[in-house]
Each structure stands twice: as C-alpha cells, then as structure tokens.
Amino acid sequence: MRFFKNINQSRRTFLLTSATASALFSFVKIAKATSMKAPKTHVMNTSEVAMTVNGQKQNLTLDTRTTLLDALREHLHLTGTKKGCDHGQCGACTVLVNGRRVNSCLSLALQHQGDEIQTIEGLGTPDNMHPMQTAFVKHDGYQCGYCTPGQICSAVATLKEIDEGIPSHVTPDLNGKPQLTNMELRERMSGNICRCGAYSNIAEAITEVAGGKS
Amino acid sequence: MRPFTFARANNTDEAVQSIQTSKRAKFIAGATNLLDLMKLEIEKPDHLVDISHLPLKTIEDTEEGGLRIGALVTNTDLAAHPRIRRDYEVLSRALLAGASGQLRNKATTGGNFLQRTRCPYFYDTNQACNKRDPGSGCGALQGFSRNLAVVGVSKSCIAQHPSDMAVAMRVLDAKLETIDSEGKRRVMGVEELYTLPGDTPHIETILKPNELITSVLLPKPVGGKHIYQKVRDRASYAFALISIAAIIQPDGTGRIAMGGIAPQPWRKNEADALLTKGAKAVVDKLMENAQPTEQNKFKINLAERTLEAVIRESRG
Numbered sequence: 001m002r003f004f005k006n007i008n009q010s011r012r013t014f015l016l017t018s019a020t021a022s023a024l025f026s027f028v029k030i031a032k033a034t035s036m037k038a039p040k041t042h043v044m045n046t047s048e049v050a051m052t053v054n055g056q057k058q059n060l061t062l063d064t065r066t067t068l069l070d071a072l073r074e075h076l077h078l079t080g081t082k083k084g085c086d087h088g089q090c091g092a093c094t095v096l097v098n099g100r101r102v103n104s105c106l107s108l109a110l111q112h113q114g115d116e117i118q119t120i121e122g123l124g125t126p127d128n129m130h131p132m133q134t135a136f137v138k139h140d141g142y143q144c145g146y147c148t149p150g151q152i153c154s155a156v157a158t159l160k161e162i163d164e165g166i167p168s169h170v171t172p173d174l175n176g177k178p179q180l181t182n183m184e185l186r187e188r189m190s191g192n193i194c195r196c197g198a199y200s201n202i203a204e205a206i207t208e209v210a211g212g213k214s
Numbered sequence: 215m216r217p218f219t220f221a222r223a224n225n226t227d228e229a230v231q232s233i234q235t236s237k238r239a240k241f242i243a244g245a246t247n248l249l250d251l252m253k254l255e256i257e258k259p260d261h262l263v264d265i266s267h268l269p270l271k272t273i274e275d276t277e278e279g280g281l282r283i284g285a286l287v288t289n290t291d292l293a294a295h296p297r298i299r300r301d302y303e304v305l306s307r308a309l310l311a312g313a314s315g316q317l318r319n320k321a322t323t324g325g326n327f328l329q330r331t332r333c334p335y336f337y338d339t340n341q342a343c344n345k346r347d348p349g350s351g352c353g354a355l356q357g358f359s360r361n362l363a364v365v366g367v368s369k370s371c372i373a374q375h376p377s378d379m380a381v382a383m384r385v386l387d388a389k390l391e392t393i394d395s396e397g398k399r400r401v402m403g404v405e406e407l408y409t410l411p412g413d414t415p416h417i418e419t420i421l422k423p424n425e426l427i428t429s430v431l432l433p434k435p436v437g438g439k440h441i442y443q444k445v446r447d448r449a450s451y452a453f454a455l456i457s458i459a460a461i462i463q464p465d466g467t468g469r470i471a472m473g474g475i476a477p478q479p480w481r482k483n484e485a486d487a488l489l490t491k492g493a494k495a496v497v498d499k500l501m502e503n504a505q506p507t508e509q510n511k512f513k514i515n516l517a518e519r520t521l522e523a524v525i526r527e528s529r530g
C-alpha cells in the first residue's frame with residue numbers, strides 16, 4: 001500500500017504545481033504559442049492501397065495511420081471483425097492474411113498492398129455457414145459473441161497450422177507431426193481471449209471440426 | 215497517433231534511401247511493436263519505411279554449415295523451419311514461447327530483436343520515464359518493478375528486454391548483418407547489438423537510425439541438449455519473469471543465457487564455465503553486481519531454481 005500512497009501524493013503535488021505554473025505562466029505560453037508553427041496534428045497524409053478482401057478487389061485511399069482493422073470496419077463496413085483492445089492483446093480483430101491469422105489492429109492497411117484478406121464475412125454467411133461457424137453454434141461456443149469472429153478465424157487457421165506441421169510451445173517433439181490434443185488447442189488459441197469464458201465450448205467446437213481427434 | 219508519410223520499399227536500397235527522408239523516420243516490419251507504441255504516442259515517427267515486402271524472407275545454408283536468416287522471416291516461419299527445429303531447437307522453443315500464434319505470424323526476426331521494453335511506466339505516458347522522455351525520472355524505481363530487470367541496470371532505468379527470441383540467439387552466438395544509407399555493411403554479435411542503460415536509457419542498441427538489419431547468421435550447430443525454459447505469470451501469451459536458453463553437452467558443460475533479468479539477453483563466459491559446478495555457481499556469477507528492488511529480488515532465487523530444473527532436464 002505504501003506505493004499507492006506515494007504515487008497519489010506525488011501526483012497531487014504535481015497537479016498543484018502544474019496548475020500554479022500554468023496560472024503564472026499562461027501569459028508567456030500564449031506569447032510563445034503565437035510564434036509557433038501550426039501544430040502538426042492537423043496534417044493528414046493519404047496514400048493508396050489495393051488488396052483483395054473476401055475475394056473482391058478493393059482500391060482504397062486512406063489516411064496513412066489507418067490500421068487494417070479500421071480499413072475493414074470503417075471503410076469497407078465489414079463490421080464482423082471486432083475491436084477489443086486495439087493493442088494485440090485480445091485477438092478479437094483476428095483475420096486471415098494470405099491464409100495466415102494475424103491481429104488486424106496491429107497492422108497498417110497500407111502494408112497490405114496485393115494481399116488477400118479473409119474476414120468472418122468471407123468464411124461463411126448465415127445461409128451458408130463455414131463448418132467452424134456451424135460447430136460454434138452447435139456447441140454454444142460463445143455467450144456475448146464479441147470475441148467470436150476472431151475465435152472462429154483463429155480456429156480455422158489453427159487447424160491449418162497443425163495440418164502444415166507448424167509446432168507450438170506444447171508440442172513434445174519438434175521434429176514429429178503435431179497432434180490435435182486439447183493441450184495443443186488451448187495453447188494455440190491462447191491469443192484469443194473470451195471475457196465470457198466460453199473456452200471449453202470453443203474447444204469442443206474446434207475439436208468437432210477437426211474430426212474429433214482430441 | 216501522430217501523422218506520418220509512408221513509403222513502401224521494394225528492395226534494401228530503396229529502404230535505406232527512404233529512411234533518410236527525415237531524422238524521425240523509422241522502418242516498419244511486422245508492426246506489432248512499433249504500431250502499438252505509435253498509437254500511444256510513445257513512438258512518434260514522421261515517416262515510415264515499410265520493409266515488410268523486402269525480399270529478405272528466406273533461410274539459407276551458409277558455407278560454414280550454419281544458416282543465414284532473412285530479417286523479414288516471420289517468427290512462425292523461423293520456428294517451423296526444419297533445420298531450426300533439428301539443429302537449433304532452443305531457437306524454435308524460444309520463439310514458440312513468445313506472444314501468440316497471430317503475433318508470431320507477423321513478427322519478424324529483425325523486429326523481434328528491436329522490440330522495446332514492457333516496463334509499465336514506459337507505456338504510461340503520464341508517468342516519469344527516462345527511456346521515453348530522457349531526464350524525466352524513472353517511475354519504476356519506487357513503483358511496480360516486479361517484472362523489471364535486476365542486473366545490468368542503472369539509477370536511470372531498470373527496464374528489462376522482453377524478447378524470448380533474442381535470448382536463444384545470444385546462446386547460439388548469432389550475428390546480425392546490416393546495411394546503412396551509405397551502403398556500408400557490418401556484422402555484429404547479439405552481445406554487441408545492445409547497450410546498457412547507464413544514464414542514457416533511451417539509447418538501446420548500437421544501430422544507427424539509417425541502418426537496416428538484413429539478416430541474422432547462425433554458426434554451425436554445436437549439438438548438445440537444447441532447452442528454453444520460460445517462467446511467467448500465466449501458461450501462455452505472457453512475457454517472461456525469467457527465461458533460460460541453454461545448450462548443455464553430455465559431459466555437463468555448455469552455455470546459458472537468461473532473459474527477463476536484464477536490459478539485454480544476459481550471458482557471461484565465466485558463468486558458462488561454471489556449469490558443471492551447478493546452478494548456484496552459475497547464477498552467482500550471472501547476478502554479480504545485481505541491484506534488485508524489493509519487488510523483483512525474487513528473480514535471483516527464481517533464476518537459480520529454474521536453472522537447477524534446466525540442468526536436471528538436460529540429464530534426463
């Protein structure tokens with residue numbers, strides 16, 4: 001608790017000091033501000049990028065700062081892909097880029113020139129669901145559903161990664177073929193956080209699609 | 215995020231030319247660390263050179279029997295490469311212990327070396343941090359330092375280097391190949407790459423701003439039992455409290471590097487030489503002049519116990 005106290009105290013002192021300082025020096029600050037160049041934050045740089053999204057060619061002109069996630073949601077209105085943390089920590093934004101799963105929040109859209117992107121909308125539709133989507137429904141692999149598009153994209157890619165022989169942290173023999181065990185699934189899906197804790201049902205859904213090998 | 219201009223480089227030449235656009239220009243590869251820090255305005259480049267399309271994505275045999283790994287090879291591809299799995303298992307294991315499947319698919323070999331610390335005060339722009347804002351003080355010294363470094367630290371900064379991959383690279387005696395805007399190439403060991411914080415913790419490596427990592431060289435395999443042991447607060451998707459990369463030969467000699475305890479992967483030849491004497495001797499040597507805080511002194515004990523487990527495993 002000592003640490004909390006210290007931090008609070010120093011923060012209060014800091015606030016007081018800075019309040020006094022700004023009261024005293026506001027005149028100086030204004031004088032300075034007028035001589036300053038226009039703040040750079042008003043500049044917007046745009047650039048073009050062409051990518052394929054769910055099989056459709058897209059040519060976009062974007063603010064250079066646009067993430068792949070924001071390009072999908074805000075520009076292409078593909079809102080199935082979710083923004084959870086926006087910092088690579090939750091997996092809600094998982095999409096497939098050239099067949100590999102990535103966090104679309106930690107990628108600049110402009111870096112995807114020529115790439116093939118697949119989102120949850122591209123995996124299946126309500127009338128024509130992907131087997132992984134069907135299995136999630138059947139096994140109740142969600143509660144609120146917010147993490148679900150990311151979970152499903154990640155799950156599809158996970159099975160492909162196992163199939164391609166890509167090892168994981170829990171693969172006992174790096175030179176053998178990874179098996180689809182419950183341990184493997186849990187480790188490989190650890191980049192997708194579910195706030196509702198639907199994990200066991202998610203694992204069941206994935207296992208069913210994989211052919212019940214676990 | 216601050217505005218920036220953006221250029222896509224098709225080859226290394228274009229990359230090292232474009233980086234000269236501005237003093238605050240930066241390369242961007244997998245983007246998993248730089249973009250994160252840009253969103254928080256901890257990194258504020260005004261020009262980005264996208265190197266993710268550079269043709270540096272292959273892993274090739276060298277004449278010496280080692281490997282040359284392109285700087286843009288992803289962490290997934292590196293961990294899964296048949297020769298890495300067979301001859302440099304400690305590297306596969308370290309990579310697979312890091313981040314998540316999604317992140318490893320994007321993170322690159324070059325970018326992984328240069329990822330920045332996970333010190334919580336570095337990330338919180340309301341807090342004092344000499345690394346982010348030189349001269350502002352260090353919030354961690356009197357604050358939450360459980361995750362931070364115990365050795366190689368200074369009064370200015372006790373941040374740890376968070377990479378798992380770099381710890382394995384250090385134990386393998388890997389070298390980095392670079393090229394700068396003048397076309398000058400150089401080769402440096404991992405031990406040369408990183409600088410200690412001293413009173414300039416904002417300087418972390420010897421790389422110049424216009425210097426591009428092109429590849430990483432692994433010397434020919436040294437055999438032995440390869441182990442990467444990572445201790446963390448949850449079983450997956452978490453940074454190391456401490457980690458050990460070890461290559462131990464049948465006679466008990468070998469080498470070890472530690473992660474999570476220092477501002478860089480931590481290895482000492484004198485400590486390697488003590489391996490046959492047991493974990494305590496090695497850790498005492500590695501922890502010489504350690505300056506732990508009340509909150510992270512447990513790492514010294516933990517290091518010894520983890521090394522004991524590693525040595526036991528190497529015999530089993």
Ligand SMILES: Cc1cc2nc3c(=O)[nH]c(=O)nc-3n(C[C@H](O)[C@H](O)[C@H](O)COP(=O)(O)OP(=O)(O)OC[C@H]3O[C@@H](n4cnc5c(N)ncnc54)[C@H](O)[C@@H]3O)c2cc1C
Pocket residue numbers: 087088089240241242243244245246247248249250265285286311312313314317320321322323324325326327328329376377378379425426427428451452453454
């Ligand atoms: C949620 C989360 C969890 C994570 N967990 C772990 C973990 O457990 N263990 C671990 O080790 N890591 C972990 N990471 C970090 C991850 O490994 C790094 O972010 C990644 O390796 C950085 O590589 P990148 O290619 O994305 O780099 P970028 O973000 O593109 O770049 C990082 C830096 O390197 C520079 N750079 C990149 N390539 C070059 C080059 N070729 N030449 C010169 N400069 C270059 C850039 O200018 C930038 O300064 C985690 C990250 C996140 C977001």
Ligand code: SF4
Pocket residue numbers: 331333334335336342343344345346351352353354355362370371372373415
């Ligand atoms: S330990 Fe280093 S990175 Fe962390 S607050 Fe102190 S100066 Fe900043």
Ligand code: FES
Pocket residue numbers: 082083084085086087088089090091092093094103104105106
């Ligand atoms: S929104 Fe991308 S990982 Fe959380």
Ligand code: FES
Pocket residue numbers: 141142143144145146147148193194195196197198
């Ligand atoms: S179903 Fe609610 S977060 Fe996963």
